[in-house]
Amino acid sequence: MPKMQPKLDRLLRASLRVFSPYRAGTSADEARRRYGFEEPVKLSQNENPLGSSPRALEAVRSITILSDYDEDEHSALRARLAAPYGLAVENVVLGHGSNELVQLAFTAFVDPGDDVVFAKPSFSLFRKDAQVAGARSIEVPLRDGVHDLEAMLAAVTPKTKLVFVCDPNNPTGTRVARADFFAFADALAPDVLLVIDQAYREFADAAATDGVELLRRRPATLVLRTVSKIYGLAAVRFGYGIGSPQIAAWLDRVRLPFNVSRPAAVAVLAALDDTDFVDRSLANNERGKAQLMEAFDRLGLHAYPSAANFVAVAVPTQADTAYEALLARGVIVRSGDSLGMPGRLRVTIGTPQENAAFIGALEKLLPEWRAAPLETAGR
Ligand SMILES: Cc1ncc(COP(=O)(O)O)c(C=O)c1O
Structure with a gap:
């Protein structure tokens, strides 16, 4: 007779029972x-x-050893990412894809029962990570395909920890108007973290807002970038966040050790110069x-x-x-x-x-x- 399957339902956290991967x-x-x-x-x-960036591919091919742990801090790479903004190593936190940084923001800041605000539709991971964290998602419909920043501001509650603005937005491809973005950032409570997911930033026009401009106005801002798109490096899994030293350090505290692999670090350093x-x-x-x-x-x-x-x-x-x-x-x-x-x-x-x-x-x-x-x- 086959062994009875033990009933394991009690193991799964309640917040994950209605969950689609x-x-x-x-x-x-x-x-x-x-x-x-x-x-x-x-x-x-x-x-x-x-x-992919040919320079990145060439750099990966030149790797001769993978048996040792790489350095964990990647200071040179972080300095290189901060340099175009006149920022420092301490402003940059690295992730296994920018996806990991979204997750780290939840791990570091969101308790079960907290609120997070984002647009609908927007990048699906915001909702998924909120579910995993046991947070309440407040989803604010786009207006004509664009973030309705006024409505998002009105949706913020005393329990709101994170507000996501995906700019340009996935899946609509739209971006918010510059003046609206600045007014929104200035009006948002200073102790709510504004997470600006800019995976597609490099494709936007010159008048688009660089999230770092808003970081300079309000320290509780985290700008997420990736090499998966314009540098053609989706397979190496590398993204980074730019924020205040305090926010970056808090995210760094909860990431896995060695979350950036050597092939990723080597590829990215080369790709960044591949104009x-x-x-x-x-x-x-x-x-x-x-x-x-x-x-x-x-x-x-x-x-x-x-x-x-x-x-x-x-x-x-x-x-x-x-x-x-x-x-x-x-x-x-x-x-x-x-x-x-x-x-x-x-x-x-x-x-x-x-x-x-x-x-x-x-x-x-x-x-x-x-x-x-x-x-x-x-x-
Ligand atoms: C809005 C947005 N953020 C992040 C990512 C993924 O970035 P990464 O590959 O760096 O994890 C994507 C990829 O499709 C995306 O659309």
């Missing part, structure tokens, strides 16, 4: 397996379509954005103005339907249904060829979708 976009492998495409067009994870790769990536993004926006205009599809390396476009059918139909044609995008953005797709800006493949597939599918429109379709 983070879902990454469909992988190229899955598209290959399901539909047999040799080379699916992957526009689903906001990766760099030009690959050629950054310039090429930006130029490709600008060109691709124009290519996609022109096509959306021509096809009568609404897209939010994007300050990032992806666009959120409305489709005249259910987002999941559109996602599946595109996948069946070898183009992988993200369905807005899984991102709190029904009726829209989130599409990474690819190479000119990848964008053209997406536009071509879209054009073929549109008549079908338009013949049977659904109420939940985007506008």
Whole structure:
């Protein structure tokens, strides 16, 4: 007779009982397996379509030893990250991807029952990490795809510890207006931590706000950056936070020892000087954005103005339907249904060829979708 399975439900924390894990976009492998495409067009994870910084790859190849623990403080790297702002090593805290820093902010600052405020839809990890922490998420709807900063300010309670502003915002790609951002930062209570997730900052226009400008106005500000996007280094898992020495030290206190691997540190130090790769990536993004926006205009599809390396476009059918139909044609995008953005797709800006493949597939599918429109379709 099989052994009785012990009942383990009591082990799991109550706050995690209704919990859905983070879902990454469909992988190229899955598209290959399901539909047999040799080379699916992957526009689903906001990766760099030009690959990785060549300098970073070369630096990783030059590593000759991995048997020892690396240094834990990474002072040279932190100094390098702080330098463009005239800041110091103490202002920078490193993470295993900027995702880890979001989690560290919860670990360091949020007790069960505290409140956190963020936009809806925004980056899904804010809600997930709040759930893990047993915090209450106060989600403030975007207005026309943009953070409604006035409403977010009004949503802050005496129990609020963290307010997240994702700028540019994932999944809409929008950014907030500079004057609004400054007014918001000035009005926010000085003992609430403003976490500005700027994973896509490098793709934004010159008038966009650099979170560090706000850090200079209010010390309870933490700016999160990543090398996963513009430097094409998502696989090394490296992100960093810029904050006051006090906030940075508190986050540093709760991170795992050696959370930044040697390959990551080596790659990042090299990538930061790879201005050629950054310039090429930006130029490709600008060109691709124009290519996609022109096509959306021509096809009568609404897209939010994007300050990032992806666009959120409305489709005249259910987002999941559109996602599946595109996948069946070898183009992988993200369905807005899984991102709190029904009726829209989130599409990474690819190479000119990848964008053209997406536009071509879209054009073929549109008549079908338009013949049977659904109420939940985007506008
Ligand atoms: C808003 C936002 N923050 C952070 C990240 C992830 O950054 P990292 O790869 O550094 O963990 C992403 C990635 O998709 C993102 O969209």
